[in-house]
Amino acid sequence: MKLNSLSLEHFRNYSAVNIEKFGNVNILLGNNAQGKTNFLEAIYLLALGKSFRTNHDSELIQSGNDQALIEGTFTRDRQSEIKLGLKIKKHGKVAYLNQLEQPRMSDLVGQINTVIFSPEDLNIVKGSPAYRRHYLDLELASLSPKYLNELRIYQRTLKQKNQYLKMMRDGKSHDQLYLDVLNQKLSKSGGYIAWARNQNIIELEKYAKVIHFRLTQEKEQLQIIYLSEIRSNDLVSPETANKALLANFQKMNEREVRQGITISGIQHDDLSFIINGTNVASFGSQGQKRSVSISLKLSEIEIIKKVRKETPILLLDDIFSELDQNRQTFLIKSFEKELQIFITTTSINDLDCRIIEPPLILKVTDGQVNNRSKDG
Amino acid sequence: MIKMQYPIQISKLIDSFMKLPGIGEKTAARMAFFIFDLPEKDVTDFANNLLAVKKNLHYCTICGNITEDKVCEICLDKTRDQSKIMVVAQPKEIISFERSREYHGYYHVLHGLLSPLEGTGPEDINIVSLVKRLRNDQVKEVIIGTDATPEGEATASYLSRLIKPVGVKVTRLAHGLAVGSDIEYADDLTLMRALEGRTEL
Numbered sequence: 001m002k003l004n005s006l007s008l009e010h011f012r013n014y015s016a017v018n019i020e021k022f023g024n025v026n027i028l029l030g031n032n033a034q035g036k037t038n039f040l041e042a043i044y045l046l047a048l049g050k051s052f053r054t055n056h057d058s059e060l061i062q063s064g065n066d067q068a069l070i071e072g073t074f075t076r077d078r079q080s081e082i083k084l085g086l087k088i089k090k091h092g093k094v095a096y097l098n099q100l101e102q103p104r105m106s107d108l109v110g111q112i113n114t115v116i117f118s119p120e121d122l123n124i125v126k127g128s129p130a131y132r133r134h135y136l137d138l139e140l141a142s143l144s145p146k147y148l149n150e151l152r153i154y155q156r157t158l159k160q161k162n163q164y165l166k167m168m169r170d171g172k173s174h175d176q177l178y179l180d181v182l183n184q185k186l187s188k189s190g191g192y193i194a195w196a197r198n199q200n201i202i203e204l205e206k207y208a209k210v211i212h213f214r215l216t217q218e219k220e221q222l223q224i225i226y227l228s229e230i231r232s233n234d235l236v237s238p239e240t241a242n243k244a245l246l247a248n249f250q251k252m253n254e255r256e257v258r259q260g261i262t263i264s265g266i267q268h269d270d271l272s273f274i275i276n277g278t279n280v281a282s283f284g285s286q287g288q289k290r291s292v293s294i295s296l297k298l299s300e301i302e303i304i305k306k307v308r309k310e311t312p313i314l315l316l317d318d319i320f321s322e323l324d325q326n327r328q329t330f331l332i333k334s335f336e337k338e339l340q341i342f343i344t345t346t347s348i349n350d351l352d353c354r355i356i357e358p359p360l361i362l363k364v365t366d367g368q369v370n371n372r373s374k375d376g
Numbered sequence: 377m378i379k380m381q382y383p384i385q386i387s388k389l390i391d392s393f394m395k396l397p398g399i400g401e402k403t404a405a406r407m408a409f410f411i412f413d414l415p416e417k418d419v420t421d422f423a424n425n426l427l428a429v430k431k432n433l434h435y436c437t438i439c440g441n442i443t444e445d446k447v448c449e450i451c452l453d454k455t456r457d458q459s460k461i462m463v464v465a466q467p468k469e470i471i472s473f474e475r476s477r478e479y480h481g482y483y484h485v486l487h488g489l490l491s492p493l494e495g496t497g498p499e500d501i502n503i504v505s506l507v508k509r510l511r512n513d514q515v516k517e518v519i520i521g522t523d524a525t526p527e528g529e530a531t532a533s534y535l536s537r538l539i540k541p542v543g544v545k546v547t548r549l550a551h552g553l554a555v556g557s558d559i560e561y562a563d564d565l566t567l568m569r570a571l572e573g574r575t576e577l
Contacts, residue, residue, distance in 0.1 A: 163492035
């Protein structure tokens with residue numbers, strides 16, 4: 001998968017930018033607050049239909065304008081070129097595929113694949129359980145439309161149930177049959193979600209274990225553990241997970257009605273990372289946490305390659321400044337030749353240029369992008 | 377600085393238009409000024425039509441459809457198939473099924489779906505009278521025609537668990553590919569549902 005050309009109109013701080021040609025390794029060079037990350041964000045938006053930085057579409061539009069436009073042409077590994085477009089208005093987005101307007105944003109999602117490395121990746125290890133769940137959900141949703149659908153049903157039904165439990169507590173309604181139906185719906189979606197999460201974690205661990213072992217010069221054994229109220233022997237199939245979850249809801253029913261809120265469920269799930277038998281989040285060093293997050297991200301590339309049969313485009317947002325020489329070298333070496341990479345950096349010296357093939361250097365200054373290699 | 381304000385009549389009319397679904401303040405203002413420019417006869421007709429809908433129409437005491445009389449035309453039609461009742465959320469959905477001319481049973485309108493977030497619990501939709509209608513032994517099948525949304529599905533499951541013990545067959549409308557559509561253009565979710573609901577040939 002490669003990005004061939006990109007044009008931006010009134011996107012963030014870009015008035016109008018049109019880049020006709022990219023290399024395999026592209027370095028976006030510039031001082032802070034010039035628009036380097038905005039450039040990566042545009043590519044990310046074409047891949048996933050939403051930003052990794054904001055949920056407010058209006059922030060994506062250059063101030064004083066009504067809409068922003070992102071267009072990119074991509075070549076997939078089997079050579080067919082596609083053109084993706086995204087028109088962002090203040091109250092919503094419209095996706096275009098080969099110039100044709102698509103009825104749903106979801107028609108855009110999954111056309112191209114990206115993996116983003118950013119300093120925030122550390123939060124996968126260090127951050128809250130909600131952050132980790134979100135990370136897991138995002139990764140799964142981009143690989144499976146069914147997962148995304150079940151997740152939406154679960155979240156919506158959970159809100160309905162919590163509201164109904166409140167109505168019951170306040171004496172406004174009392175219908176155990178309806179509560180049973182909601183529990184049954186939650187268990188069905190939740191069982192599928194828990195099963196899929198567990199499968200994904202097993203897969204993730206398989207790759208991350210090997211990568212992490214190499215990254216740490218064969219010193220650290222990484223384990224990833226899925227923390228869920230559903231026991232691991234019930235996670236073997238969506239059906240068994242469904243049954244186990246339903247039993248939990250039934251067991252908790254009385255307490256849930258009394259307290260007016262859902263207690264059981266997969267909305268509390270979490271991940272735990274173990275190195276040589278010790279929990280990294282609680283006892284690991286900053287460096288270990290960073291290594292784990294890099295191992296996870298590199299595993300993501302492998303999973304995308306396996307599931308989608310396509311190499312993703314890598315977006316590296318200012319990560320080299322935070323890595324020591326060993327990790328930098330390892331990271332660059334692990335990117336295979338066929339991967340297309342976009343790197344933002346304030347200084348070219350941060351990058352070990354001898355290792356990567358001659359990069360295309362794009363100088364970013366105040367919403368302008370100049371191809372420096374042309375200037376000589 | 378003098379602040380320009382709408383004449384009171386216009387601003388009252390704007391408020392009225394804003395009660396309609398999907399109408400914001402700007403559209404409402406455009407409509408209000410448009411009304412002012414219309415011939416008086418058109419406006420009188422408009423006002424009378426609005427009143428007539430409210431004054432002359434009400435819900436059918438049997439099925440909940442909209443009717444001028446106590447009981448709607450469909451419920452009065454004894455040539456229909458007595459063994460089937462189709463459950464829908466809104467009266468306008470009856471029109472859709474009637475247009476297809478393929479369904480000849482009776483209907484039942486819930487006037488909403490179960491959705492606590494909108495304040496609608498099982499007591500707030502038209503379920504009690506449905507259960508009463510099932511005491512009639514001639515009813516053999518209830519077809520649930522609610523939307524394929526989480527609320528539509530939950531309402532369908534609720535009704536099925538409520539009705540099945542009475543000994544009446546409960547069926548759900550199929551979901552899947554639109555007739556005359558290309559599989560190539562179907563979205564992933566529709567394809568998934570179509571696959572789940574596949575039938576043997």
